[in-house]
Amino acid sequence: MFELPTGAEIQSIVAALKSGAGYFIPEIYLSVLFMALILVDLAVKGRKSVLLGWLTLAGLGVSMFFIHQQHAMPGGELFFGMYVLDEFAIFFKYFAVASGMLAVVVTMADRRFEIEVKGIGEYYALLVAMVIGMVMMAASEDLLMIFLSMELVGLSAYVLSGYFKRDPRSSEAALKYLIYGAVSSGLMIYGFSLIYGMTGETNILRISAELSAHGYDPLVMMLSSLLVLAGFGYKIGAVPFHFWSPDVYEGSPTPVTAYLSVASKAAGFALLIRFFYIAIPHGGSPYEDIAGMNWLLMLSVLSVASMIYGNVVAIWQKNVKRLLAYSSIAHAGYLLLGLLVMDQIGTQAILFYLLSYLLMNYGAFYVVVLIANRTGSENLDDYRGLGRKMPLAGAALTVFLISLVGLPPTVGFIGKLFIFSALLSKGSLFVGLALVGILTSVISLYYYMLIPLNMFLRESEEPGDRSLNPGMLANVLMSILMVLTIWFGLFFEPLSQFARYSSAMFGLTLY
Amino acid sequence: MHSLIQLSIAVLLLPLLSFVFLIFFNRRLPRMGDFVGVGMLGLTFGISAYIFWTVIVQHYDPAFRLAWDFTWLDFGNVPGVGPLQIKMGIVVDNLTAIMLAMVTLISFLVHLYSTGYMKGDKYYGRFFAYLGIFTFSMLGIVLSDNLFSIYIFWELVGLSSYLLIGFFFEKDSAADAQKKAFLANRVGDIGMWLGILILYSQFHTFSYREIFEHLAAGEFGLSNAWLTAAGILLFMGCVGKSAQFPLHVWLPDAMEGPTPVSALIHAATMVAAGVYFVARIFVLLTPDALHVIAFIGAFTAFMAATIAITQQDIKRVLAYSTVSQLGYMVLGLGVGAYSAALFHLVTHAFFKACLFLGSGAIIHAMHHEQDMRWMGGLRKNMPWTFVTFVIATLALAGLPLTSGFMSKDAILAGSLGFAETEGSWYFYLVPVLGFFSAMLTAFYMGRQIWLVFFGESRTHLKPADPHAHHGAHGHDGHEEEHHGVHEVAWNMRLPLVVLATLSVFIVYSPDPLDGGKGWFMKMIPTPATVVGAVHAVEPEAAAAAMGPLVAEASPLEGHDAEAALHAETPMHPEAAHAEASGEHGESHAFADPRQAEIAHLSHAAHNRAIQISSIMVVLGIGLALIVYVFRFIDPDGTAEAIRPLYLLSFNKWYWDEIYQATFIKGSMLIAAIFSWFDRNIIDGMVNGVATLTRKFAFFNGSFDKYAVDGMVNFTAFFVNTSGGVLRKLQTGKVQTYVVMALLAVFGYFVYYFAQLVS
Amino acid sequence: MEQLAEIGLNHYLSISAILFSLGLFAVMTRRNAIVILMGVELILNAANINFLAFSKWNGGMEGVMFSLFVIVLAAAEAAVALAIIINIYKIFSSVDVSSVDAMKE
């Protein structure tokens, strides 16, 4: 019943591929890197974890250069609107690669890898695969591409979270992540199918065009959007789609946790923003009911619930990784606040917040890893008196946590500042949400400060002031991250300019 | 700046210099530097004597007034007020001159006396330093020309009195007494301060004259009740300082201080400062305020007199008599006998100082025995003391030929005139109480003289007391204690003599029966009120009628005195008149009818007053003789017979107990309650929360720690519990997670479906 | 009954809806990890049926493409999943997901 394409059509397809390939270099390069890592892993004998680590680092570093090339290129759709190249996408490409590199750094610092696993090759390869997935998530403009990239990220993430095969917690994390992820992507794809059914399109630009042109059945629209939201909500880990995250974050290897909590959350937001801004047709005012449902209320509920739940439950945590997991739920809530505003400054605020989150969260996890290397524990009570033994680590961790709370003069404060500015720039409309955000951040101070409290104010049981120096390289890295956190807290102009520049999306004029 | 001003500034600062010098260097100096104190005070007295001479004797003018001031604070151009400056200044008039002379003289004598009395004390030098700062602040009160600075010095005398009462601070009784004195005075000062504030809030100035001018011009913005309130509140300062009821309780306890201090501060000068202050503000006191003052004075005079009857401690008797006499002065001011009251202030200062120094000499000689029951027969051992003491006593009792007689009778006459003016019966209570207290005064002083100087020595009757210095010869006989007691040395005798001399009538007035003929009453005429009927008359008429107080060419900046004098003299017909035709002159001066009538009637009542009071005094002394000399009546028996009255008097009308029970206990209770409230209610959310939440058994045990650690109030509790509940959702079973998510989606779906169908 | 006389879009959609529900049911109720994965497969296939049906009725190729990719990814997912489940079995010697709850509050 389907007739085969004619030669002319095939020609045009090939031409499109050729032309598109030029704008697709970073992805191609990263795929090459991915395969190269596997080959190297097979080829080289003996202990090669360090070598592979540096190789990955370098490889990702180089990809930065290719991404940088794309600034010059004219933005637009590729491959029949499957894929798009715009500042927004470029931002997230940078973001994914940068966080990938940081993940590699953290991995190389983590002793547990030497203890737990024999072959480290696949690990780095999968890391890179995840980077590719995220790069594509941010740039995909077609339901199909969205689905594929999400699955790519998801599959590699399942494996990575279970990478410590002999550690039951790690395996448990993998299982939970797998099942939860599979179900939610199932829901999402079902939602996609319904949208496709309504519009007959899979490109989100054309979907919104269709929807606004021919209208839609609100019931179906609502159902499908809800299912899609479930899928995205699981990626960004917002209440009530967050349940997997505490367990997975706790169980997974720390670098993976950091990577998931930052990069995959960011990629999820990239998708959410793009889909939400573009696919759903907006009326004249962004705040009236869209597609038969009160998106504003729904997202507000999501974000308020996330902020409150994440912060409140974090108070109870004794395991630092789990504590940070809950805090990351709360941060998803803050980010959603920026999304609510649905205008350019809101997007800018989100992007800036993500950048700050990248710095401080990785910093925190890095220190956690260093401490775990020495004390072999991520338990709050084992942090007692560490401030005396590892002063630099203590100071750095304190700075990162203060930044997570959002106190000046740290980059975290500026992130919050932008979010709240975005809210208040709409007059008194969002004051209530801003209040919730403020109050929850006061709560967050309490549990974040529990860590310095243990490190500095309390003495450890075992005597002896043996100083645990995490090593030169680690110290330098920590210091760099710490200094950056403060520096960008004082002179955030470049970051925010970049965020603003990157808030431009193809096929969308923001209010 | 006029030379007299310069001199009075010198007078003010010299004692301060002595204080500063001695407080730092007394240990490095020979004799701990007492000569510095004595010398400085001698010099001070010399200068004030000169001022006295120039002011009183040379220009013999009731209206004499010099003023000088400087800008102390500058508030710039205040919105709604305009340029606002707070000035500090000095005023020298007759009153000031007299007070200067009196204060410095007594202070000098006390310094001299102390060289003998305090010899060998651990903090001998410090004592003179304290005397120095006291004299400084007292002179400040006398000289200052505005309410603010007088308040400052007011508190400073409070401080020095605090320091001196507690000079033997290792005695707990002394420490208690000094605290009591300071706090009682503080209570009075609050009132005074509020009064000052009322005036300031209307006129934005503290200076007496400016305030009087504004008042005379009828610019007082608030109701008349406020003005009365202002008067009464200002008077509260006097109540505190001059130990009037109800704040009199501190003065008797203040006798814990060294006796010279009692003489200087708690008899002659500081306690009189209250009266002096009321005199300064006399013109703004409304009739109602004056009534209050009169009654308080009368009551105080009477109550203190009754208490003095039964006291055993020689100094306490004098203390209560001081309270009583101050009551007289206040009464005098209340009834409008302005000059008389101030006259009594001066005379009382001298003879009461004499009495205290005398008793000090006795105590010194008796090796710090203060209880009159164990004294007696001292006239043989201490003739000088005896004679001076008796003279002063007569003056206090108010027998003719003494200074006390003139001043007291002037007051009583005034009270009579007052009662007649006001008319209704209860105003007669004032003179009645006054005369009755006169009798009591005579009685208890007679008793004291007898117990101390006459009869046989009763030292041996004293129960053995190991702590007392002379415990060694507690029980041995007559001769033994006779060479225990000797007349005191010259440096303690001389002050007695001088003060006794100053208690004789001739110093003040040629006519022993009428102080009105004396220079004093002429130099201190009663000023006309600015509030009485002032609203009736024209402002400038009132201003003219105000006599010396507003009569200056350029009131604000300091200026040349001569000019002032020229400017003044023509403006005071009544002053000139007064000089010419003696006492009668005053009455014409007053624009205010009430004041005029009082002046008139009290002059008329003069002779009656003399007769009645003489009778009273004779009665009093006679009674004393009957009881203690001829023994017709047995004192103890009588005491038994009227036990309740006796106890009431002996226990000082139980005021201390009452205050203890009400105010002190009360505030302590409030304090306890508040701090409990602070700990448990306001802050207690924390601990309360902790206990509350222990009930939630399923929380992990560390909850207390967390809660009590960081959580500050109920939200903390809420946050924590909600956290504790919410986390229960995290079951660890992945399927529940999935179900949750699906439920959420389903929930949304139902919600919006409902919206759609409706 | 008339509109059911010939096979129409609604039939396909009903089928897929039923499959979807069954899949969800399996995911929610089954204890065995493998069965849960089969439930997920059901969900995915429900989606596939939708895509195909819609692409037939809308007359476009995207649906077909989509379903092809979904099938492929389902296979990949199954592979990964089995690997993980085997590892779980090694450690917990059971594939009962409800017994794998070491990490919780």
Added chain:
Amino acid sequence: MLSLIVFLPVIAGLVILAVPSSQKQIIRIVSLLAAVAQMVLAVMIWRAYDPSMAGITAAAGGSPEGSFQFIERLPWITLDLGSMGSMNIEYFLGVDGLSITMVILTALVSTIGVLSSWTIQKQVKGYFLLYNLLATAMMGCFVALDFFLFYVFWELMLLPMYFLIGMWGGPNREYAAIKFFLYTLFGSVFMLLVMIALYFSVLDPLTGNHTFSLVAMADQANYVKDSILGPDNTMWRYVAFIVLFVGFAIKVPMFPFHTWLPDAHVEAPTPISVILAGVLLKLGTYGMMRINFPLFPEVFQASLYVIGVLGAINIIYGAFCALAQKDLKKMVAYSSISHMGYVLLGLAAANSEGMTGALYQMFNHGTITAMLFLLVGVIYDRAHTRQIEKFGGLASYMPVYAGVVMIAWFASLGLPGLSGFISEAFVFVGAFSAEVTRPIAMVSVLGIVFGAAYLLWSLQRMFLGKRREDAAYDLEIGEDGHEHIHFHDWKGKLDLDGRELAMLVPLAVIVIFLGIYPMPIMGLMTTSINKLVQVLSPVAMATLN
């Protein structure tokens, strides 16, 4: 100039960072040098300051020059926010009559604080690092004229304070530290929201952009009509005022937000108590005068009575609580609650006398309370206890100490001739002259009596009388026949030693001098205070609308 005085301590901190932590003496000396240099700079600024310039709002034409002095104004952050114009954050320092006094105070107190930190032995390096950070933050708060900058400094104070209390504090320090942190953060986060809202409501008349400049915000003419905090948006203006007020009131601390103070003081080491009471509390009232009131004058006018009543409560309540304390330091802590009440009362008067009194009281309370805490520290070092009933008769054995205590105590109870009196006096003068606060003033004078009561009582119990049976020291007869005492395990000089005198004598001199002749400090503030009163007066608002 101002930048230097602000960042000197941080520079010192960097130097300290380089010093090995074993070299305690060097570290101390470096910090001392920094503090002294700060002091010198403060004096230079003081000398060069022109009291005739008003400050508070911009001069005519909207430019701060000609109104503020020592202005340093650099663009710090300039962002293009598209639809909302560009976000300008400036590095904007300057002083006027309000700040100059506080600058002097801060320099003075932090110098004293360094001296008194000499006894700190544990982790000296970390201590002085945090101390210097704190000093910078405090000074910065007082000279910042950009709300954003102010906020940064304001929050920057919390962390060092947290650690200084938490690491070098007493037994219950964890509780006190986190309590302090949460309380003050709770207050300040709302300030953040108000700050942003203000930013969107105010336009800089010169550039036409939105601005954080406090100078522009202080002029009601610069508010955008229908913005969230615009002149007609009464509801939100009230909310913002209240929020700000609570934020500052927590720092003051004002009843009922005061409970962190006693804990913090009791647990904190002496120098930190000195800083806390001497400077930090002032930040609350300074913030009110600089930000809270001028930005919302009409709300201020509407809430005079409430503020006054709260001040009165502070005065009396604090005095009573102090009366009930057994721990000397706690008593002093409550006394400073009581004394800050005077400041609130003076502000509520809203006239020149009252406001001058309030600001002057801030300065005097800074010096006096510093003395009080230092003296408490002195006795605590010796006796290792602060329980009042553990002492008695000290005046005989430690005369110099007793003398200084006398000065401090009497200054604190407002004895004329000492600086405390003048400020309290003018607070009352102002409060009484204003119709609204008159009844409040009449009640609050009770505070004078009870202030005297608790101070004299403690004085008597500790210094007068004789040694108690259970005293914290032993009595012995020296070779010279006099009685002496010695404290258990105290090696140093019994009476005040050189270092302690070096801290206390200057303060005492200042207290006495300013009590006799206040103009050197008061003269600095009058113009600005008058300007402030004029800005706040209903008249000014009437002319605006």
